[in-house]
Amino acid sequence: MSVTATQKRGLGSAIWDYLTTVDHKKIAHLYLAGGGLFFILGGIEALLIRIQLMKPENDFVSAGLYNEIITMHGTTMIFLAAMPLLLGLMNAAMPLQIGARDVAFPFLNSLGFWLFMLGGILLNCSWFMGGAPDAGWTAYAPLSTTSPGHGVDFYILGLQIAGAGTLMGGINFLVTIINMRAPGMTYMRMPLFTWTTFITSILILFAFPALTIGLFLLMFERLFGAAFFDVSLGGNAIIWQHLFWIFGHPEVYILILPCFGVFSDVFSTFSRKRLFGYTAMVFSTIVIAFLGFMVWAHHMFTVGLGPVANTIFSVATMAIAVPTGVKIFNWLATLWGGRITVNSAMLWSLAFIPSFTIGGMTGVMVATVAADYQYHDTYFVIAHFHYVIVGGTVFGIFAGLHYWWPKMFGRILNEALGKTAFWLFFIGFHLTFFIQHFLGLMGMPRRYWVFLEDQGLDTGNLISSIGAFFMAAGVIIFFINIIYTAAKGEKVSGDPYDGRTLEWSIASPPPHYNFKQLPLVRGLDPLWIEKMEGNGKMTPAEPLGDIHMPNNSFIPFMISFGLFIAGFGFIYHNDNMIGTIAMFGGMAIALLSMLTRSVKDDLGYHISKEELEKEAE
Amino acid sequence: MSHHDVLHPETLPAEPEKATLEGRNKYLGFWFFLGGETVLFASLFGTYISLRNSTADGPSAHDMFGLDLVFIMTILLLTSSLTSVYAMYHMKNNAFKKMMLWLGITGLLGLGFLSLEIYEFTHYITEYGFTFRSSAFGSAFYTLVGFHGGHVTFGILWLASLMIRNAKRGLNLYNAPKFNTFSLYWHFIDVVWVFVFTVVYLMGKVG
Numbered sequence: 077m078s079v080t081a082t083q084k085r086g087l088g089s090a091i092w093d094y095l096t097t098v099d100h101k102k103i104a105h106l107y108l109a110g111g112g113l114f115f116i117l118g119g120i121e122a123l124l125i126r127i128q129l130m131k132p133e134n135d136f137v138s139a140g141l142y143n144e145i146i147t148m149h150g151t152t153m154i155f156l157a158a159m160p161l162l163l164g165l166m167n168a169a170m171p172l173q174i175g176a177r178d179v180a181f182p183f184l185n186s187l188g189f190w191l192f193m194l195g196g197i198l199l200n201c202s203w204f205m206g207g208a209p210d211a212g213w214t215a216y217a218p219l220s221t222t223s224p225g226h227g228v229d230f231y232i233l234g235l236q237i238a239g240a241g242t243l244m245g246g247i248n249f250l251v252t253i254i255n256m257r258a259p260g261m262t263y264m265r266m267p268l269f270t271w272t273t274f275i276t277s278i279l280i281l282f283a284f285p286a287l288t289i290g291l292f293l294l295m296f297e298r299l300f301g302a303a304f305f306d307v308s309l310g311g312n313a314i315i316w317q318h319l320f321w322i323f324g325h326p327e328v329y330i331l332i333l334p335c336f337g338v339f340s341d342v343f344s345t346f347s348r349k350r351l352f353g354y355t356a357m358v359f360s361t362i363v364i365a366f367l368g369f370m371v372w373a374h375h376m377f378t379v380g381l382g383p384v385a386n387t388i389f390s391v392a393t394m395a396i397a398v399p400t401g402v403k404i405f406n407w408l409a410t411l412w413g414g415r416i417t418v419n420s421a422m423l424w425s426l427a428f429i430p431s432f433t434i435g436g437m438t439g440v441m442v443a444t445v446a447a448d449y450q451y452h453d454t455y456f457v458i459a460h461f462h463y464v465i466v467g468g469t470v471f472g473i474f475a476g477l478h479y480w481w482p483k484m485f486g487r488i489l490n491e492a493l494g495k496t497a498f499w500l501f502f503i504g505f506h507l508t509f510f511i512q513h514f515l516g517l518m519g520m521p522r523r524y525w526v527f528l529e530d531q532g533l534d535t536g537n538l539i540s541s542i543g544a545f546f547m548a549a550g551v552i553i554f555f556i557n558i559i560y561t562a563a564k565g566e567k568v569s570g571d572p573y574d575g576r577t578l579e580w581s582i583a584s585p586p587p588h589y590n591f592k593q594l595p596l597v598r599g600l601d602p603l604w605i606e607k608m609e610g611n612g613k614m615t616p617a618e619p620l621g622d623i624h625m626p627n628n629s630f631i632p633f634m635i636s637f638g639l640f641i642a643g644f645g646f647i648y649h650n651d652n653m654i655g656t657i658a659m660f661g662g663m664a665i666a667l668l669s670m671l672t673r674s675v676k677d678d679l680g681y682h683i684s685k686e687e688l689e690k691e692a693e
Numbered sequence: 694m695s696h697h698d699v700l701h702p703e704t705l706p707a708e709p710e711k712a713t714l715e716g717r718n719k720y721l722g723f724w725f726f727l728g729g730e731t732v733l734f735a736s737l738f739g740t741y742i743s744l745r746n747s748t749a750d751g752p753s754a755h756d757m758f759g760l761d762l763v764f765i766m767t768i769l770l771l772t773s774s775l776t777s778v779y780a781m782y783h784m785k786n787n788a789f790k791k792m793m794l795w796l797g798i799t800g801l802l803g804l805g806f807l808s809l810e811i812y813e814f815t816h817y818i819t820e821y822g823f824t825f826r827s828s829a830f831g832s833a834f835y836t837l838v839g840f841h842g843g844h845v846t847f848g849i850l851w852l853a854s855l856m857i858r859n860a861k862r863g864l865n866l867y868n869a870p871k872f873n874t875f876s877l878y879w880h881f882i883d884v885v886w887v888f889v890f891t892v893v894y895l896m897g898k899v900g
Contacts, residue, residue, distance in 0.1 A: 180718040243729060251722040255714065285729045289736035293836070302825060302832035303749075304740065310747025310829035315740055322736070624694075674851075675858045677867060679696045 096628040098182035099588055100167045103189050104484065107164030108477075110193045112555075114156035117200065119551060121149035126508070126544035129537050132529040142525035143210035144227065148200075150213025151231065154327070155238055156196040158469050162334045163188075163245050165476045166273045168484050170249065172579035173267045175258025175597065177590050180251035182626040183673070184244045190636035191241030198643045199234025202227050212523065214324070217305035217316040221297050226647050232295045233643035237636070239284050239291070246280030249273055258578070259617040260597035264358070267577045267601075268344075268351060271358050272337030275365045276330050282369070283326035290319035299646060314379060321372035329368040331465060333361060335428075335472020336403060342425045342479050343407050345573050347414025350601055353406040360399035367396045377448045386445045393443035400436055404429060417573075420494030424475035427502050428467060435463030438513065453523070456516025462509045474498070474554070482572050486584045487565035493557035497550045504546025511536045511543075576601035581614045589623045592688055623683040631673045638666030699866045705787040710873035712866050719870045720877075727881050734885050737840055738892055741833040745897065749828035752821040754897025763894045766809045767886065770845075773802035774883040777876045784872055789863045792872070793856060799879065800852045803845055810842050834893065841889055844882045851875055 085093075094102060124145050128136045137145065171179055179185050202208040209231035211220035220228050253274045257266070266274075294316065296302035303309035305316055344351040351357060373381060373389040407429060418426070438460040442451050451457055474497075482488040515536045520527060527533045571580040578595060579586075581603045593616035599605050606614055645659025699713060706712045711720055745754060780795035814835070817823040825835045852875055859868050 181722060247722050247725045247729070250725050251718050254721060255718055281725055281729045282732050285733035286736045289733055289740070293740065296825075296832065296836065300825070302836070303827075303829045304744065304832050304836075306829065308749075309827075310744065310749040311832075312743060312747070312829070315743060319736055319740070671854060674854055674871075677700070679699060679867065682695075 093628070095633055096186075096630045098178075098186045098626045098628055100171050100179050100182070100185060101484070101586065101588070103185050104164045104166075104168035106189050106193070107160045107167060110189070110196065111157050111160030111164055114152050114196055114200075115161065116551075118149055118152035118157050119548060121145050121152065123544055123548055125149060126541040128525060129527070130541040131538065132534055133526050135526075137525070139525045140207075140210065143212075143523075144208040146523060147209045147212050147215075147227075147231070148203075151199065151209070151235070152196075153465075154213065154331070155235060156192070156199070158331050158465070158473070159242060160192055160196075161473045162276075162331070162469075163192075163242070165338065165473070165480065166245075166249060166276075166334060169476075169480050169579055170270050170273045171252060171256075172483070172582065172586060172590060173270045173577050174253060174256065174261050175578050175591060175595050176252060176256040177594075177623065178626060179248050180255055181244075181248045183629055183632060183678075184248050186629065187632035187635060188241040188244040188248065190633050191244070191639065192238045194636045194640040195234045195236070195238030195241065195643075198237060198640055199230050201644075202230035202234075205230075214320055215294065215316075216320075217294070217297075217313040218307075220294060220316075221305050221313075228294075229298060229647040232291050232298070233646055236288065236291045236295070237639050237643055239287055240639075241636075242280055243284045243288075246277040246284070249277040250281065253277075258591070258594045258597055261578075261602075262597075264355070265597055265600045265602070267337075268340035268354070268357055268361075269334070269337035272333045272335075272340075272361055275361050276333045279326045279330045279333070279365055279368065283323045283330065286319050287323035287327075290316060290323065293319070295646070299650065314376075317376055317379065318372070321375045322369075325372040325375065326365075326368045328461075328464070329365060331469045332472075333365065335469050335476070336361065338472045338476040338479065339407060339425045339428055340410075341577065342421050342475050343410045344601075345479075345575055346417045346419065346422045347411050348417075348574075349410055349414045350576070350604075351406070352409035352412075353402070354600060356402055357406055360402040363399040364396055367392060367399075371396065374443055374448075377445050378452045383445075390443050390445045394440055397436060397440055404433060404436075419478070420489065420491055420498055421475045421478035423495060423498045423502075424471045424478065427498070428471040428475070431463060431467030431471065431505070434510075435460060435467050438463065451516065453521055454516035455512040455520045455522055458522050459509045459512035459516060462512075466505055466509070474501075480579075481561070482568045483570075483579055483584050483586070485562075485565075486567060487561050488568045488572055489561050490557050490565065493553055493560060497553040497557060499550075500553065501547050501550030504543045504548075504550060507543025507546060508540050509543070511539050515540070571603075574607075576604035578602055578614070587691075589625060589683060592623075592692075593618050593620055620688060621685055623688070624680055625683060626680045627678055629673075629678070631669050634669040635666050635673075638662050638664070638669060642666060694866075702866055705864060705866075705869075707785060709784070709787075709864060709866055709869035711870075713870070716866065716870035719874055723874045723877055727877065730881060734837075734840070734888070737837045738888065741837045742892065744829040744833040745893075747829040747833075749830070751828045751831065752817075752823045753830070754834075754893070757817055757821050757823060758894050758897050760894060760898055762809060762813060763890060766806050766813075767890050769802050769806045769809070770883055770886050773799045773806070774880055776802065777879045781873060781876050784864060784869060787864055792864070793860070796852060796856060796872070800849055800856075803849045803852075803879075807842065807845055807849065810838070810845075838889060838893060841882065841885055844885070848875070848879055848882060851878070 094106060097103060124137060128134050128142055167185070206225050207227045209215070209227040211223045211228050215228060215231060253270060293302070293304045297304055297306070303311045305311045305313045307313065340351050340357060371389055371393045373385060374393045377386050438456070442448050442457060442460055478489055478494055515533055518532055520533050527537065568584060570583045573580070581595060582591060595602065595614035596617035603614065606612060639662060641658050642662025645655050645662050648655030649659045694713060711717050776795050776799045780792045780799060783791040783795060823831055825831055855871055855875060
């Protein structure tokens with residue numbers, strides 16, 4: 077591939093380029109496209125839920141289909157929408173923020189994406205192959221082990237494949253941040269988004285293997301006749317809950333911490349101040365991550381673990397409010413006295429503070445064991461976690477998309493459309509979920525497909541459903557904004573916001589090698605320092621020289637495709653011969669692709685100094 | 694560093710596995726991977742410990758396990774860890790043939806371990822009718838020990854492909870990190886076996 081490959085290419089070659097790319101910036105596009113697609117699917121499922129619950133004893137969908145919809149809504153939004161969108165933002169921004177030319181393992185980066193994408197597609201194939209999983213996104217045994225049909229099998233195999241991809245992403249980012257920072261970019265000079273990417277990757281690394289094992293046990297039980305959760309053979313269904321939540325609680329911090337990083341960068345940029353309490357922000361992130369591993373049993377207060385266990389997990393959970401509070405106050409102090417610009421990215425960030433704080437307060441409420449016996453499995457819990465996941469993660473993703481869109485694509489998202497989308501979504505969000513606190517307190521249980529008339533639940537549910545349509549309208553306008561911007565959006569320079577960090581020191585979109593010469597970092601907010609000292613741009617840390625770049629590869633897709641085929645094989649191997657063939661054939665494709673990767677030397681290529689000089693002219 | 698310097702270095706540095714950025718990335722990344730593997734096995738151990746007495750009136754650990762066979766398996770695997778250390782020692786001295794010899798011995802010891810494990814499983818199935826499906830204990834036992842055995846199998850295949858691929862070209866800065874990564878992996882599955890031996894077999898027989 078030549079540096080000057082800017083001439084028009086056909087659609088086929090563009091597709092082939094994305095199928096084989098190992099460039100973190102293009103992989104970011106893929107993650108955002110894949111995550112965006114599943115976000116739409118999960119959103120449609122949410123709308124179906126709210127239509128069903130719009131009036132008492134509605135029969136819009138059947139009870140069985142409702143179970144499938146709520147299961148797929150949760151699973152899709154967590155694993156296939158929120159996480160990939162965050163991984164997309166990380167891929168787009170983090171290597172640029174530390175002054176790196178790519179990630180540590182470009183091949184694994186591509187493999188991680190294709191595993192996620194094909195795992196997600198496998199999971200969603202269940203809709204067309206006898207029904208989606210219906211045991212809830214938590215898939216508690218024995219409900220999940222006895223669920224008829226193959227729905228839950230799709231859940232198991234789909235998540236297993238997608239989860240492997242996420243784990244690779246985590247390891248990749250960790251090594252990238254440790255080994256590939258530009259000269260002078262010490263740990264305590266890294267932007268907060270890079271820090272939260274780092275801490276999130278640690279959470280991914282230590283949390284996902286518990287899910288891997290949980291899914292293996294469930295798979296062995298359902299497809300190979302094991303007895304882990306089968307009480308008649310001595311099994312214990314609670315093991316699943318433990319493994320799931322040992323993964324599942326860190327998972328919610330995996331979802332929120334990167335957004336904390338986005339907000340920190342956005343607040344600092346648009347208040348034109350360095351982040352208040354940078355050190356405290358870093359350490360509170362670490363403390364949240366550490367405590368995040370010690371609180372899983374607060375999802376299991378009503379299981380009967382006993383008062384001592386419940387108390388310990390309750391106290392540990394409440395302790396998380398402290399570092400989170402530190403963050404809230406630091407963001408407020410960053411805004412205090414700043415020269416504030418309120419644009420779309422900033423609106424999403426400003427709205428996050430009160431919304432997330434409400435979710436945090438109800439979090440302390442549900443962490444109180446005695447009270448949780450009342451809240452458990454009611455709409456109060458639904459309201460709580462949507463306030464933190466939508467009010468935190470979704471707001472953070474929108475803020476990050478608005479913030480880095482010009483860096484990724486060279487065009488800035490339209491502000492009028494952006495603000496309209498925000499207000500519709502923001503109003504809709506509170507309309508949908510605030511009322512659910514009260515529905516829960518009035519005793520409306522979660523997961524039920526109907527509620528009865530005249531129990532005080534009618535109006536609340538109607539309001540909630542109306543809110544959902546406002547949110548949908550906001551999302552639709554956001555997608556219109558994307559199309560509009562792609563067609564007619566305003567082109568911007570490399571530094572449209574008068575930015576502070578390294579990603580704004582290079583062109584938008586960046587050249588595929590990112591930095592022609594690695595920058596010399598002289599402190600926190602390195603670009604801002606140079607601006608304040610009148611240099612206006614980064615000082616290079618090295619003379620112009622050859623740049624080493626990784627080769628594109630089709631093997632990541634082939635490995636993922638092999639596992640995708642094998643996934644169907646595992647699901648159907650008890651039913652027919654084709655299943656067995658697919659199981660062995662798919663594994664053979666995956667393993668032979670891995671072997672090919674192992675035995676074929678792949679040393680990358682060099683962009684010569686002369687080419688770089690010629691390009692500059 | 695040009696491709697030629699990576700594939701045909703004139704002299705090999707003291708730590709060829711960490712001489713390139715790719716090598717250092719691989720080294721660090723693999724340590725992180727082993728951190729994830731630790732949680733993976735910890736989850737399996739937790740499951741096993743909570744189900745190890747759930748025999749559903751089938752054979753128990755105490756009825757079946759024989760420590761002499763497991764002792765031989767342990768010796769084989771621990772020795773293979775030592776021989777992989779020898780191999781890495783020779784790698785750092787750029788003694789390719791000696792490295793390959795010790796890696797070969799490592800692989801053979803691993804095969805010996807694996808054969809005994811297959812024999813052991815067959816023995817439980819035929820003598821006691823103790824299978825993956827007979828009780829929660831059976832599921833937990835075969836899953837934990839089988840996951841370890843699966844790791845050993847994968848390691849042997851990995852080692853074989855590495856040795857065959859590089860048999861004729863000697864050491865360079867491209868394949869040294871690969872050999873070193875294998876060695877890290879092999880130590881890890883060895884350490885896991887120490888826990889399997891203690892938690893599954895010793896506690897099963899004595900505890």
